Amino acid sequence: MIVGLTGGIGSGKSTILEYFKSFGIPVYIADDEAKKLMNRSKVIKRKLISLFGEKAYVDDILNRPYLASKIFNDKTLLSKMNAIVHPKVASHFKRWLNSQDSEYVIKEVAIIFENNLQDQYDYIITVVADEDLRMQRVMKRDNVSQEKVKAIMKNQWSDADKIEKSDFVIVNDDLQKAKKQVRDIHNMLLKILKH
CATH class of the missing domain: 3.40.50.300 (P-loop containing nucleotide triphosphate hydrolases)
Structure with missing residues (x-):
């Protein structure tokens, strides 16, 4: 089973992928x-x-x-x-x-919906976070201006549009809560696979 993981810039996709990896799930980062x-x-x-x-x-x-x-x-x-x-x-x-030989894999692609690639996945997880928090994360991580981050965000779909087309949503504003959401989704996916 192929699970797509997407989310706007600064939503914390890498952090979420690390949590999935901790359950032994192979992760493929398309951009890398x-x-x-x-x-x-x-x-x-x-x-x-x-x-x-x-x-x-x-x-x-x-x-x-x-x-x-x-x-x-x-x-x-x-x-x-x-x-x-x-x-x-x-x-x-x-x-x-x-x-790979695990039950499912995760393929991370920042612009699944923007590129109309949703049909390539069995399920899609969208990672979302507060816009100001995303802005701060990217400015700090990439050492870029707020204007630069805003311009990138403008080229991506809004969280609301992504959520509408996603099977699962992870709200990544609080690490402990995000970790629990990953565990819940992981368990749901395993359940789906057993049926």
Whole structure:
């Protein structure tokens, strides 16, 4: 069973994933794997250089700030980049999935709904948190301005829209409560699998 986990920037998805891992559940973080593939795959490298030019890589390493500046306000470029990277990540995930032997796995994707990927999952968990708290977390974590965080949030679906399409919701404002919600969802998923 494949469970998708999503949530807006700063909602604390990484923390929630750690709790699932503590129950022995394998976790696949699509963004992290995409970054690795963008640096490892010769095919992706070649295609990204042809799309963005030679500045896409510096010393053979993906020039993330440059790419981010290019795609941030250009939806067409973003779509073209995703068309290069997403299929590779999808086939990498399939290989990873075949090597797992747990009852279910979690695949974390920040923009499941934004990219209309919800059909790829048996269940979807959305992690939500108070917007001010999310703002503080991201500003501290990434050392960025409030304006930058707001701009990113504006490109993502609202929590309300995500909740409406999700099977489970974890409110991540209090760590103890969030941990309990993870345990409850974990037990529910195991119950579903037994039927």
